[in-house]
Amino acid sequence: MNEGELALVLRASDELEPIVATHAxxxxxxxxxxxxxxxxxxxxxxxxxxxxxxxxxxxxCDHLTWPR
Structure with missing residues (x-):
């Protein structure tokens, strides 16, 4: 992976983390x-x-939390 692809992975992770922490x-x-x-x-x-x-x-997943 190049630097742009790696940055995209991190960006997607940042966007998905609160969704997963809320719904999982x-x-x-x-x-x-x-x-x-x-x-x-x-x-x-x-x-x-x-x-x-x-x-x-x-x-x-049962113990995930996200700051609100």
Whole structure:
């Protein structure tokens, strides 16, 4: 990647970070409090991850915050 492409990646990251921090915890809580709670095999498959990696991702996303 050249410098312009790297700068574009950083710019996109700056724009996406507050969106992810705002909505990812809501998505995790919606999964956890859904009709059957988190069904880890299906969730892992949907995420394209192992169950262990999916659990780690859900824990990470559940604790994201963004200054308001």
């Amino acid at each position: 915890p809501l998505a995790v809580r919606a999964l956890a409090h859904g009709e059957r709670g988190v069904r880890m095999p299906a969730t892992a498959q949907d995420l394209g991850l192992t169950e262990q990696a999916a659990r780690a991702r859900l824990l990470h």
